[in-house]
Amino acid sequence: MVKYPDGTKKVKTNNVRAKSSAANRGMELEKLISAANDYYLMNDIALITKRPTPINVVKIDYAKGAKITNAYFEKQSTTDFNGVYKNRYFDFEAKSTRLKTSFPLNNIYEHQITHLENVIRHGGIAFFIVQFTAFDEYYVLPASDVIAAYRGEGRKSIPYQTFKEKGILVPLKLNPILDYLPAVIKLFNL
């Protein structure tokens, strides 16, 4: 996904929510995942890193200390995150949706699906972390389910219900807020 730096988002306060849930308000999904990755690294649990956003550099001004003066964001041809947990290769993509009934696949690229198919073929652990912002819910879903929906006939989306049935809901905690690893371990019997 092409991401542009943006400002903080105002999110309506909801007092009945738990504190751990409240703590993530306004935080982007990517930041929640990176915070969890920092926690996993610091506590020697796993090593997961974010791939930098690919940028096509058109022009560099060397007179100004290699300042890039003309460049464009490129589509990520792989996924946002990969790494290693107990010898095993991890590779996953993080996405958010505001919809309440399904997760649309129109902002997932063919390249990414092909990449995840390759990950699976070579024995890697491939999955998605999907945020339903309307419910403040985060699910881990095997990439194979997303691939099946993407490659299948008809409507290109995955029903919310599928996440409940085939995915695992990540309960929000204090630290790390989005502790997604136990869900991955359970889903893939690691």
Add this chain to the structure above:
Amino acid sequence: MVKYPDGTKKVKTNNVRAKSSAANRGMELEKLISAANDYYLMNDIALITKRPTPINVVKIDYAKGAKITNAYFEKQSTTDFNGVYKNRYFDFEAKSTRLKTSFPLNNIYEHQITHLENVIRHGGIAFFIVQFTAFDEYYVLPASDVIAAYRGEGRKSIPYQTFKEKGILVPLKLNPILDYLPAVIKLFNL
């Protein structure tokens, strides 16, 4: 390593060289590795990808279609390449040197060494591919040897002889030219 796009390099022709060796003249190490990675992917052998060069974006002109007008290259805090081969996580860095007697460690960052230590601790396969341009030779060396030299006392370089003894020379071929995977498999008994 911070890399700037550059033009092609003129390399002196040497007629006694084998054709496969001649084919890589002027090609950068990174391109040779990416060409090998393409070959491994196409032939279902492994999935290794290059991390994009991280760029710190300062200013974006949205009026011109999200054109980046001010940005700077950042140091890579991890390594250039990672991926998966037969369920196992790979992570490596590629470096060239013009020196004939040793590989200097002054362009390897503390962050990268720490990253590779983490890779090893989590069961990943960590190594370096080092090109000695003077000899047109390419070696695969376990990252543990580079880490030991970096963390050790005294001179921060690895003698050329160490590559001959502890590394594996990658013989240049026609396709892929830099078929480095067999050396990795042998070094790590994969």
